[in-house]
Amino acid sequence: MRVPFLEKSRIVAAADQVLAAYAAGTGRQAQPPIPVEDIIERGLGLRLDFVTFAAYPAGADVLGATYVAKKLICINQALLGDRLEGRFCFTCAHEIGHWALHRQLVAPKASHPDDAPRILCRSSQAKTPIEWQADAFASCLLMPEAMVRRAFQRAFGCETLELVNAQSAYAGPLCFDPCAANWPFIADALRQTGGFHNVSKQAMIIRLQGLGLVRNATSRKMAWSNT
Ligand SMILES: [Zn+2]
The missing domain is CATH 1.10.10 (Arc Repressor Mutant, subunit A)
Structure with a gap:
């Protein structure tokens, strides 16, 4: 149609x-x-x-x-x-x-x-x-914008999260490097912080990028499989 x-x-x-x-x-x-x-x-x-x-x-x-x-x-x-x-x-x-x-x-x-x-x-x-x-x-x-922005501020602060590295040298349960490869951790942090438990990590990272809160400055694509 x-x-x-x-x-x-x-x-x-x-x-x-x-x-x-x-x-x-x-x-x-x-x-x-x-x-x-x-x-x-x-x-x-x-x-x-x-x-x-x-x-x-x-x-x-x-x-x-x-x-x-x-x-x-x-x-x-x-x-x-x-x-x-x-x-x-x-x-x-x-x-x-x-x-x-x-x-x-x-x-x-x-x-x-x-x-x-x-x-x-x-x-x-x-x-x-x-x-x-x-x-x-x-x-x-x-994922209403105001609610996402509040959750993002609590999780990551006021600045846009610039993903300048494709791959991280480390990742652990208590901290992670905000690189492109770790986008599922970034999305999940927002889901947990904001209570967005019924959205996928994929939907969340797309929303974060759409709102300009996350910017992937690398050439690495964020792959959706197994997330
Ligand atoms: Zn439809």
Whole structure:
């Protein structure tokens, strides 16, 4: 589906609006770990279900779906495992993003059967604009900027963490060298300090770089495997 370009500031505002509406509706300010399932059900009044998507071609590739007319969000139940909690919560937040940003674009038409998926999210299509926008929204929702900045300040101080070395000569349980190879430790320090327990280290390091709090000045790529 084609979607209009959205400024990042509009995506940030949409995520903030969802959090504000949740606080107003429940009397509870969401704190990390941001309760995405409760936001879907109590905050937005949507149903949340876990399915296999076996009925769709290459269903295993489908991470989630948002059914606008049915006010229903479905998540691939394969993401429910503990090890994939970060991915599960990110997918929930991603579908909230579709609801907040795109539901008007896929208003049900008379020619559509009621159960047709209005937005179907496949991992193989993650780079399309509509999926990028929903990912950006999910990052803002799960890791609100002010909360991330407070946690970063407590963990690392006020300065941007410049990663000038690719590899460290040492690493231990009590301290680590902030080099590019140690990005999982940096991300995890933020998760622990800020309580962002339902986001992956990958999502956190991307958010930190997006906010300009971490800068990788080396040519070493931050590899995502085994983290
Ligand atoms: Zn999507």
